[in-house]
Amino acid sequence: MKESLIDLRVWRQFLAVAEELHFGRAAQRLHMTQPPVTQAIAQLEKTLGVVLFDRTRRRVALSPAGEALVPEVRELLARAQALPARARAAAAGEVGRVRLAFVSTIGFERLPVWVREFRLRSPDVALELVEATGDVQLEAFSRGEIDAGLMLHSPGSAPPGLERLVVSQEPLVLALPATHPLAKARKIRLADALAEPVVIFPRRIVPSLHDAIFDLYHGAGRTPRIAQEAIQMQTIVNLVWGGLGVAWVPESVMQFRRAGIVYRGAAEFEPEGRRRAPVALPSCETSLVWAAEAANPALARFIEFIGQ
Structure with missing residues (x-):
């Protein structure tokens, strides 16, 4: 077994033994028989090249190496357990990142309000803001450096080739x-x-x-x-x-x-x-613009929020 192939089952077995300090009780907790658990821990120790448990006939105790791994393994398993929910949240745009460029005029009043309200509604979506004029935003779009931009333009004259939502007229x-x-x-x-x-x-x-x-x-x-x-x-x-x-x-x-x-x-x-x-x-308009082919669920969520 290679280190990169150590799977989560082995770490669950390690944590059960570490918490029970008894191979039999750990096996019962895992709904297994004892021999496979004992063999898995022995193979894990061989793979890592360290002793994780000090064993005698009377007791099982964590070695210093084993004790050091316990909090890390707990975090690893907790994060692994959270992955399916996080994947569903990402697909729904509830987590993720939106890189937003903006012109200074929208930053005087409206943008701070939007940022505050959006973060309250979607705390797990990171809004990365950068102030940039329209020409700089177009260059950033071409390089894939931003997901959306707030651009100033004459009414009806937003840059072509981008989807847009008019957010203010003045x-x-x-x-x-x-x-x-x-x-x-x-x-x-x-x-x-x-x-x-x-x-x-x-x-x-x-x-x-x-x-x-x-x-x-x-x-x-x-x-x-x-x-x-x-x-x-x-x-x-x-x-x-x-x-x-x-x-x-x-x-x-x-x-x-x-x-x-x-x-x-x-x-x-x-x-x-x-x-x-x-x-x-x-007069002038400010539009939220983004690439038509954008496939960022967090961006879609932000666009929906701005359009409300």
Whole structure:
């Protein structure tokens, strides 16, 4: 017998003898006759090359090696007994792992709530979180490094080739330094806002939303004056505070309570044109996305939870 072929039956026999300290009583406990138990222990000792029991005619006692094995064998058998239930739980998505990437905007408020509630409902599913922009998430999908992602995009423009679930829709708002004249105006003329230098994210980060912002300028006959590009929304807001320009950001960014910043939504812009039509600012969506071929029961459980 090779060490790698020692099966659980032998360890059950060892533990019975170790706890009873009597081969006869151990055999009765195992519903066996004594000779096979005695032979199994002798073969185990031969395989391991150590004495597990000190035997005399009057008593059986654990050797130091045998005594050291008892807690390990108890744990081994307990874990083995739990395997069928754990396998069923894994198939049902009750245990496992979900590697989730997310954009910063969803992390301001909604993601922490989801994480807390999901962990309460599915404590044996490990959520591994990594903050990443959309372009980085797509690369991670291609390398198999994430199971799902929370991506920001223009409405209806989630990256192709992925399953998706829209989890939030929100308008863009204008971020201004509190000291800026437009921040103090009762109503803002869109033309005045579009004339300001703008701080914006690079197009590769969220192409559809970048294009929607540029369309706002082009529709008014203007070209954006880009003062600075930055990747994270918090950084963009900080640069606005520093006076580099204004920025169009998702409404959820208002949760990033930066002192000295004022946010103005569409309702605070002057109506335009002869009919005094309300100003229509771009909006954005955040979607949970995942690979169509994903076969992770824990991921399916997380998707179902988010979709509730």
